[in-house]
Amino acid sequence: MTDPRSSVNGSRPAGFDLTALLAARGAERYALHERHLNPQLPRMLQTIGFDKVYQRAEGAYFWDAEGRDYLDMLAGFGVMGLGRHHPVVRQALHDVLDASLADLTRFDCPPLPGLLAEKLLAHSPHLDRVFFGSSGTEAVETALKFARYATGRPRVLYCDHAFHGLTTGSLSVNGESGFREGFAPLLPDTPIALGDLDALERELRTGDVAALIVEPIQGKGVHECPPGFLRAAQELLHRHRALLIVDEVQTGLGRTGDFYAYQHEEGVEPDLVCVAKALSGGYVPVGATVGKDWIFKKVYSSMDRVLVHSASFGSNAQAMAAGLAVLSVIEDEQIIANARATGDLLRSRLTALVDRYEFLHAVRGRGLMIGIEFGRPQSLALRSRWTVLQAARKGLFAQMVAVPLLERHRVLTQVSGDRMEVIKLIPPLTIGEREVDRFLAGFTAVMEDAHAGGGLMWDFGRTLVKQAVANR
Structure with missing residues (x-):
């Protein structure tokens, strides 16, 4: 009886070749989803600029075809607790x-x-x-x-x-x-x-x-x-x-x-x-x-x-x-102790920014499950912008934060729920101070842009407002 694990050439079984299939048709990923799966998923990703093509992943990072790395602060909605491809x-x-x-x-x-x-x-x-x-x-x-x-x-x-x-x-x-x-x-x-x-x-x-x-x-x-x-x-x-x-x-x-x-x-x-x-x-x-x-x-x-x-x-x-x-x-690997220590570090450094930025209202959570809540600013100019966003659809400001974090700083996050002005951080439990520093650098830059009152962030906000009004 032939061993089913054997192959014709001694290296791999004959027949189906996953590597060849992905090489031939991997570029069709968004078209395949639109034709055969949930048609709204590619539409949503393309609208908010999340339609990236990731080629590989390891630990708390993804890489695209150009070799650029992206920090994962989402962990597949918490699935990747140990990061991707733990040995x-x-x-x-x-x-x-x-x-x-x-x-x-x-x-x-x-x-x-x-x-x-x-x-x-x-x-x-x-x-x-x-x-x-x-x-x-x-x-x-x-x-x-x-x-x-x-x-x-x-x-x-x-x-x-x-x-x-x-x-x-x-x-x-x-x-x-x-x-x-x-x-x-x-x-x-x-x-x-x-x-x-x-x-x-x-x-x-x-x-x-x-x-x-x-x-x-x-x-x-x-x-x-x-x-x-x-x-x-x-x-x-x-x-x-x-x-x-x-x-x-x-x-x-x-x-x-x-x-x-x-x-x-x-x-x-x-x-x-x-x-x-x-x-x-x-x-x-x-x-x-x-x-x-x-x-x-x-x-x-x-x-x-x-x-x-x-x-x-x-x-x-x-x-x-x-x-x-x-x-x-x-x-x-003392994963729980790391989650506690790294979470305390990240939360304390985020909390220190609350008094610095008007849009930033609260930071909460435990360990490496952290919510960053945004709210109505005090100054008149910023308050008017906030009011326009809220009138169109609650939750747009949080999305305006998540998108430039990915687009400009290559940090993947998520809005915590529908119509919620909250960004949720649930990264792999293996992250450390290096990842905290990278996230804080990107987040601070986005907050600076938001409070400056102009730039690409608010241009994207206008796009989201139009999309929200069109979907009513």
Whole structure:
């Protein structure tokens, strides 16, 4: 029998050649997206000047065809926690592919899922079991199902402006109306204001609440739970026999300077925790729902219910190997300590600019999850410009900052949410003082231009105003 890994010439298998395909057709990338995928994506990128062509990436940097480097302060919306192509994760994937494991037979118990669960639970001392899926939204869906089944109740509470995913269940606990519009009816879930314990207690008194799901720091706008809220909410929920679900899809695995963001508040022990994004190492999608023993045993209560909740690609060998490598790197390379120290440095240096620039109103966040908020300036000339932008569409000024950061300073950032005047920084957790210096140099230059009242930044602002008015 011929070894399927062998090749005609001894160097590579015959047949499909990915390198040749990309060389022949890589230049068609934007046209292919416009024809076959989401047609609005290339249009949006071209409108705001984000239609770059990146050729390669490593760590916290991209390079274009001319060899110019770009600093990544976005990390693929938090997926690239260790930066791109970390050698340890890359090697683990080579190793697992070379092992030719009998993967996803569905009628065995391979070692890798158990080993990854064991390692993840070592960072989750009050939790006992793990379900592996393929994404953050799948982790949330699992938590919603488990909470409803374990409590026997239908309703889940969530917070205004929350983001928990875009499938129907997770969309039901999504606090942004723009994502929900046109997809009703959704599940019978109810929003409360972030930090509103009175509203939480009112809803719990009805007796039909299964759980509250909450982000310790909301991705949209980078708003942190008020001090003491998670602990007090947990006590209220348990008093009413409801569960606390903490969504750590973006904040987990060291992003905020602790393994989980909820661990910044003493005494918080969620019943279910959702993890994904950075656990993948940026290679193979993986999500995890980590929970208490009694919840899992209630869901999987008999052999008849062994497959009552499962995932076709959950626990696949490549994802498990990537997760194990990621957790090992986090431990071995002191990633969490670096996120805390570098985040403190970046946040303190940004905060020092608040009194210097009228447009800059606040800097907030923890670790390497930082929100930079812009607001109405005091001086008359700048205030009139701000008013024009706000009348056209809220959020345009933040976009006016993000675009020259990329175009002129080769720094990739993102606006934190629709109609939000906030730039969110979620860079790879491996960045250091050099990257902080580079970001601050670019950001300061953009702020200087904005306050000068002219130049390319405001020319671009006029383009955005016209686009916003045309889309009304």
